[in-house]
Every structure is written in structure tokens, then in C-alpha cells.
Amino acid sequence: MTLATLDDRTPPRPVGAAHLTREQIDELGRELDALRAEVMDSLGAEDARYIHGMIQTQRMLEVAGRLLLVGARRPLAFAAGTGMLAVAKILENMEIGHNVIHGQWDWMRDPDIHSTSWEWDFVAPAKGWKHTHNDVHHTWTNVVGKDRDVGYSVLRVSREQEWEPRFLFNLPMNALIAPLFEWAIAIYDLELDEVKAGRKSKGALRDDFKALGVKVARMIAKDYAGTPLVAHLATRSGVQALVGTALANTIRNIWAHAVIFCGHFPDEVESFPEEAIAGETRGDWYVRQMLGSANLEGGKLFHIMTGNLSHQIEHHLFPDMPSRRYGQIAPRVREICERYGLKYTSGPLHRQIRQTWRTLARLSLPDRLAVSR
Amino acid sequence: MRWLRPLTDAVSTLTYPLHLDEIAALIDPRFSSKQPRARVTEVVAEGPRSATVRFRPAPGWQQHQAGQWVRVGVEIDGVRHWRSYSLSTAPGQDPAITVTDIGRVSGALVRQVRPGDILYLDPPQGEFVLPEHPRPLLMITGGSGVTPVIAMLRTLAARRPDTDVVVLHTARTRADALFVDELDALAESAPGVRHVLWLSGESGRLDLTSVATPDRLCPDWRDRATYVCGPEGLVADAERLWASEGAGEHLTIERFSVSRVAGPPGSGGVATFTRSDREVRVDGATPLLEAGEAAGVPLPSGCRMGICRTCLTKLDVGRVRDLTTGEVHGEPGDLIRTCVSAAAGDVHLDA
Numbered sequence: 001m002t003l004a005t006l007d008d009r010t011p012p013r014p015v016g017a018a019h020l021t022r023e024q025i026d027e028l029g030r031e032l033d034a035l036r037a038e039v040m041d042s043l044g045a046e047d048a049r050y051i052h053g054m055i056q057t058q059r060m061l062e063v064a065g066r067l068l069l070v071g072a073r074r075p076l077a078f079a080a081g082t083g084m085l086a087v088a089k090i091l092e093n094m095e096i097g098h099n100v101i102h103g104q105w106d107w108m109r110d111p112d113i114h115s116t117s118w119e120w121d122f123v124a125p126a127k128g129w130k131h132t133h134n135d136v137h138h139t140w141t142n143v144v145g146k147d148r149d150v151g152y153s154v155l156r157v158s159r160e161q162e163w164e165p166r167f168l169f170n171l172p173m174n175a176l177i178a179p180l181f182e183w184a185i186a187i188y189d190l191e192l193d194e195v196k197a198g199r200k201s202k203g204a205l206r207d208d209f210k211a212l213g214v215k216v217a218r219m220i221a222k223d224y225a226g227t228p229l230v231a232h233l234a235t236r237s238g239v240q241a242l243v244g245t246a247l248a249n250t251i252r253n254i255w256a257h258a259v260i261f262c263g264h265f266p267d268e269v270e271s272f273p274e275e276a277i278a279g280e281t282r283g284d285w286y287v288r289q290m291l292g293s294a295n296l297e298g299g300k301l302f303h304i305m306t307g308n309l310s311h312q313i314e315h316h317l318f319p320d321m322p323s324r325r326y327g328q329i330a331p332r333v334r335e336i337c338e339r340y341g342l343k344y345t346s347g348p349l350h351r352q353i354r355q356t357w358r359t360l361a362r363l364s365l366p367d368r369l370a371v372s373r
Numbered sequence: 374m375r376w377l378r379p380l381t382d383a384v385s386t387l388t389y390p391l392h393l394d395e396i397a398a399l400i401d402p403r404f405s406s407k408q409p410r411a412r413v414t415e416v417v418a419e420g421p422r423s424a425t426v427r428f429r430p431a432p433g434w435q436q437h438q439a440g441q442w443v444r445v446g447v448e449i450d451g452v453r454h455w456r457s458y459s460l461s462t463a464p465g466q467d468p469a470i471t472v473t474d475i476g477r478v479s480g481a482l483v484r485q486v487r488p489g490d491i492l493y494l495d496p497p498q499g500e501f502v503l504p505e506h507p508r509p510l511l512m513i514t515g516g517s518g519v520t521p522v523i524a525m526l527r528t529l530a531a532r533r534p535d536t537d538v539v540v541l542h543t544a545r546t547r548a549d550a551l552f553v554d555e556l557d558a559l560a561e562s563a564p565g566v567r568h569v570l571w572l573s574g575e576s577g578r579l580d581l582t583s584v585a586t587p588d589r590l591c592p593d594w595r596d597r598a599t600y601v602c603g604p605e606g607l608v609a610d611a612e613r614l615w616a617s618e619g620a621g622e623h624l625t626i627e628r629f630s631v632s633r634v635a636g637p638p639g640s641g642g643v644a645t646f647t648r649s650d651r652e653v654r655v656d657g658a659t660p661l662l663e664a665g666e667a668a669g670v671p672l673p674s675g676c677r678m679g680i681c682r683t684c685l686t687k688l689d690v691g692r693v694r695d696l697t698t699g700e701v702h703g704e705p706g707d708l709i710r711t712c713v714s715a716a717a718g719d720v721h722l723d724a
Contacts, residue, residue: 048451106669109453111407114671119390218389226387
């Protein structure tokens with residue numbers, strides 16, 4: 001009897017996987033588990049060298065960028081310093097910070113490069129971000145009502161979200177979030193809506209506020225007080241240095257926002273109703289990660305600059321696999337998708353950005369007014 | 374260098390979330406705000422399977438005392454591995470360890486490590502140190518247990534060459550005996566030093582179960598400050614003998630191996646490391662430390678044999694089996710030694 005009831009509760013298959021049988025999905029789960037085990041067993045000295053080298057490069061860029069900004073009165077120093085600092089911040093946040101905080105490098109047992117101790121050059125404290133991102137977003141990917149990254153609670157990004165008049169401002173809101181991305185994420189990680197709904201305690205919110213306050217103070221002290229002050233004392237370039245650090249942060253914000261929004265919101269990426277995940281198996285979970293993510297195409301340097309989030313599908317399948325391995329397994333994941341008739345969404349950055357913004361524009365209107373795709 | 378700390382902390386405002394140490398590491402990789410490091414300066418072979426590795430820690434390193442040990446980390450296939458080793462040099466000199474290739478870490482230290490490589494360290498520890506005031510000494514060492522003793526002898530040779538000291542060193546063969554030439558040379562040059570080499574390959578195991586052997590080799594042994602370092606059997610015999618002869622207060626011991634009792638099969642469970650958010654299935658014979666490390670949890674660890682208590686970790690839920698005694702114990706909030714504790718059922722650890 002119990003078994004029969006359980007069978008009755010088998011959740012609706014995602015649209016993109018409606019053609020698969022239960023056995024096929026189980027087999028798919030086993031194949032992906034085996035792929036993961038194969039890669040994780042082969043991690044070694046070469047992977048360690050990669051992340052050590054990446055961190056070394058990032059730190060040299062950061063130091064060089066800041067030193068150039070000390071002389072930011074000279075336009076060339078300003079431009080080079082700002083550019084290098086922006087690249088350093090992008091590498092620090094994406095290829096290093098995001099991935100270290102995911103635990104991708106925990107296997108090295110190096111306390112300097114570990115998810116439990118890493119703090120990043122981003123306003124949102126690593127601890128709160130670990131909860132909303134590693135835990136909530138990666139578990140409930142694209143499940144409307146569960147994955148709070150769906151619309152970040154201020155945007156409408158899926159038809160599954162009920163339309164409200166405030167979504168008329170979908171486009172201006174997104175245009176505002178992009179340059180202020182690190183601040184938007186910091187506020188988002190406080191989970192104010194969860195507090196309002198009574199699912200997060202006031203005490204927990206107070207602790208998060210305190211942690212954010214300390215972090216904000218230190219971030220401002222470095223970028224908007226320390227560096228400009230040194231520049232002012234050394235070469236009277238304080239104002240130019242301040243503009244430089246602010247610009248570097250803005251460039252990083254716009255880039256990170258673009259890459260991240262392309263990961264889940266282009267056309268053909270599926271979102272899922274809450275009912276779809278009851279009784280989900282490992283295979284079902286893999287299917288949802290693949291159908292709910294989209295890759296970006298580009299060269300090696302491009303992949304590094306996106307923190308390998310250009311391999312969003314592989315990252316969502318195996319969030320704790322070192323990022324340098326995503327490119328290696330991508331052809332095999334794509335082959336598996338083809339064999340099972342699952343959509344493997346991938347496209348160049350400009351196209352995915354265009355589609356993301358177009359979707360946001362359409363969804364700003366009630367469904368009956370919107371032009372269909 | 375310690376006085377510089379407030380200054381480097383202040384300058385680190387400009388490098389947050391990194392510490393200035395992490396920036397300094399771009400030039401000298403010995404710098405780190407999280408983990409003391411050293412650069413290997415010399416690797417010298419000591420017989421077929423041993424080597425002495427000398428290293429220079431970053432400025433700010435807490436100087437060791439003769440006889441102390443240090444935890445040494447090396448990277449093998451990208452993964453940090455740790456073991457504890459006694460330091461063989463006198464205080465004030467660059468620390469050195471003498472390692473025999475018997476496992477993964479010692480093997481890497483003997484065969485792979487080269488001058489210029491980086492080693493990871495913890496501050497020196499241990500109570501196996503010379504007495505405060507000069508008095509006649511007896512050193513009984515087995516195998517590589519001679520390492521802390523050679524540090525003491527080198528210190529005495531420089532500071533108190535007149536010290537009355539008997540060194541009773543046991544090894545299987547002369548070729549296996551570490552530092553044997555140096556010990557002979559010391560006995561030759563310093564009138565107070567007597568070196569007795571006991572070769573167990575020829576004379577059988579050094580017998581400390583009765584007074585006969587000590588009486589023969591060092592008649593006034595009961596009055597000497599005695600240091601014993603070596604395999605568990607040797608140390609345990611010495612402890613019993615000195616206690617029964619009323620000389621226990623003169624004895625200082627250092628162990629470097631302890632046998633473990635494995636629990637009956639099937640007595641393990643699921644170990645949850647709450648702060649790292651990791652769950653692993655463990656059997657009843659695997660130390661929780663090893664299980665946690667295999668799952669990528671950064672657990673503190675030291676001697677890895679239940680002695681130094683560096684690995685103490687809070688037990689939140691469940692009970693553990695002490696692998697050295699077989700005893701099942703543990704209340705919520707207890708600090709357990711993860712290196713010699715296995716899960717007895719499901720456990721939650723605060724790590």
C-alpha cells in the first residue's frame with residue numbers, strides 16, 4: 001500500500017525530460033555519478049599547481065593595479081591601474097573566490113585555500129553567501145518559490161512567478177542591479193523576505209547585519225579610503241585613485257551580473273514548479289540542473305574570466321569539482337545530453353545577454369499582454 | 374619580528390581580505406597569516422632509508438627547545454599531509470628533522486623533498502626537554518627515538534661539555550643506527566659522555582623488564598635523570614621498571630607509536646561534520662580524523678596517535694570508541710581525540 005501511494009506521488013517530469021522513463025533517468029544518474037567519481041579520483045598535483053598559480057597571478061595583478069592607481073594623476077597609470085584592478089577583482093571573485101567557497105579545493109587540505117576560511121573581495125560576507133548560494137540556490141536550482149536566485153526577489157524571470165505591478169520596472173531594476181551587483185547580493189543574502197515570512201529569526205538577521213557591517217567597513221576602508229589616501233599623500237592623486245577603485249568595482253559588478261544572469265535565464269532554460277521536486281531522485285536532480293542551466297561559449301581566457309561559470313551546466317551538476325575540470329568534461333556531458341535527448345543550452349555571451357534582457361522585458365508585462373516567444 | 378605585527382596588521386587594511394603576509398608571500402612563499410612555513414635548505418642522506426631535512430622557517434618562528442617535536446606538513450599529489458617529528462638540532466640553529474622512510478609522509482620527505490621546497494609547520498611542542506639544572510643523565514633510545522636526544526647532546530656539547538651523560542642507544546644493526554658516528558665522536562671528545570650501542574640483531578632485544586641489564590650497563594641508573602624515547606614496548610617497560618624501583622620521578626618519556634585496538638566490524642555509523650557540512654559513512658575501526666580528512670574537512674591534528682591532544686574536537690551527538698583501549702565513551706560537549714576515536718554509531722562533530 002505504502003509503495004503504491006509513493007508511486008502516485010511521483011512528481012511531474014520537467015517538460016524537457018517528459019520523454020524519459022524512470023529507468024532511463026536512473027541510468028543517467030549512474031552515468032553522471034561515475035563521471036564525477038572518475039574526475040574526483042584523478043585530482044592531483046597539476047590541479048593544485050593551477051589554483052596556486054591562479055592565486056599568485058591574481059595577487060600580482062591586484063598589487064600592480066593598486067600601485068599604478070597611487071600615481072593615477074597620469075592617465076596611463078589611471079587606465080592601466082583601473083583595468084588591472086578590475087581584472088584582479090573578477091578573478092578573485094569568480095575563478096578563485098566563488099569556487100573556493102564552493103569547496104572545490106577543500107580536497108587539498110590547505111587552510112589557506114579552504115571553503116571554511118576563505119573571505120573574498122566582495123561586499124557580501126562569505127558565510128551568508130555560502131548559505132544562500134551553495135545551499136539554497138544549488139539545491140533548489142530554478143525551482144520557483146524555493147530558489148531565491150530566481151529573480152533575486154525583485155525581478156520577474158519566469159512565467160511561473162505571479163505577475164505584480166512592480167514587475168513593470170523589471171528592466172530599470174535590472175539595469176540598476178548590474179552596476180551595484182555586490183551591494184544587491186549583500187542585501188539579498190540578509191534574506192529579509194524570509195524574516196518577514198517568519199522562516200528566519202530576528203536574532204539571525206541581527207548577526208548577519210553585524211557581520212555585513214564589519215565587512216562593509218573594511219571594504220570601504222580599503223577601496224574608498226585607504227588606496228585614495230595613499231595616492232593623495234604620495235602623488236596628490238587621491239580623487240583619481242578613488243574614481244579608479246570605484247570604476248574597477250563597477251566593471252566587476254557589471255561583468256559578474258552579466259555572466260550570472262546568462263547562467264539561468266536565457267531562452268530554453270527551464271524553471272520548475274515546487275510540485276516538480278517532491279520525491280526527486282539523484283537522476284531527477286541531475287536532469288533539473290542540466291535543464292535549468294545554460295553555458296557560454298568562448299576561448300580559454302574567457303572561461304577563466306567567467307570563473308568557468310561559462311560551464312554553468314557542468315558546475316551545477318558537480319558544484320564541488322575544481323573548475324578547471326569543467327571544460328574537460330563538457331564534451332562528455334554534452335554527449336550524455338544528446339544520447340538522452342535533453343537540451344544542452346549553450347551560446348555566445350552576446351546572444352545569451354540579449355535573450356536574458358528580452359525575457360525580462362516580456363515578463364515585465366502580464367502574460368496576456370506579452371508578445372509570445 | 375613579533376613587534377612588527379601591529380604595523381603589518383594596520384597595513385593590511387589596504388589588502389583586506391588578505392593579510393600583508395599573503396602579499397609578502399608573492400616574494401617569499403614562507404609568509405602566511407594562517408600557517409607557519411619554512412624553506413628546505415638542505416637534505417642529507419643518512420644511510421639507505423633515512424635523511425636529515427634542514428629548513429629555515431619564516432621570521433617570527435617560535436624557537437624550539439632541544440628534545441621538542443614539530444608537526445610537519447608536505448604536499449603530496451596536491452594534498453597536504455602531516456606527521457610529527459622530533460627536531461635534531463640545538464636551539465638557535467635552523468631546525469632539522471631526521472626521517473626514516475616508513476610511510477607516505479616520511480617517504481616524501483626522504484625521497485622527494487629538495488632544497489627550496491616549502492614545508493608547513495606548527496609551533497614546536499613537547500615536554501621531553503633537558504632538566505633546568507645540570508645533573509647526571511641517562512638517555513635510552515630505540516631506533517629513530519635518538520633524534521630528540523641528539524638535539525639535547527648537541528646542545529650540551531655547546532653549552533655544558535662537562536655534563537655526565539650515558540647514551541644507551543639500541544638499533545638492529547650498526548648500519549641502521551642513526552647518528553652513530555656522531556655519538557662515538559662525542560664520547561671521544563667529551564670526557565663525561567659514554568656511548569653504549571646495543572645491537573638487537575646480535576644481542577637480542579634490550580631488556581628493561583628487570584634491573585639486570587640497566588645494573589650492568591649503567592649501575593647508578595636510579596639516580597640519573599633518565600630520558601627514554603623509542604618504540605612502545607621499550608617505553609612501557611622502562612615506565613614499569615622505574616616505577617617499581619621508586620625512580621619514576623627521574624624518568625621522562627616520549628612515545629612515537631601506540632598500538633590501536635580495532636572495534637568489532639559494523640560498529641561504525643554516519644559521521645556528520647557540522648560546521649563543514651559534510652557527512653561520511655565510517656566503519657568502527659577508522660579514526661574520525663582520517664575519515665574527516667578524506668572528506669576534505671580541515672580537522673586539527675598532531676601526533677595522530679592519541680598523545681598530544683592537538684586534534685581535540687567537540688562531540689555534539691553520539692558516542693565514540695577509543696581505538697587505543699576499545700572503550701566506548703562520549704557525552705555531548707566532550708572534546709574527543711579524533712585521531713584515536715572511531716564512530717560507535719552515528720556521531721556529530723563540531724568541525
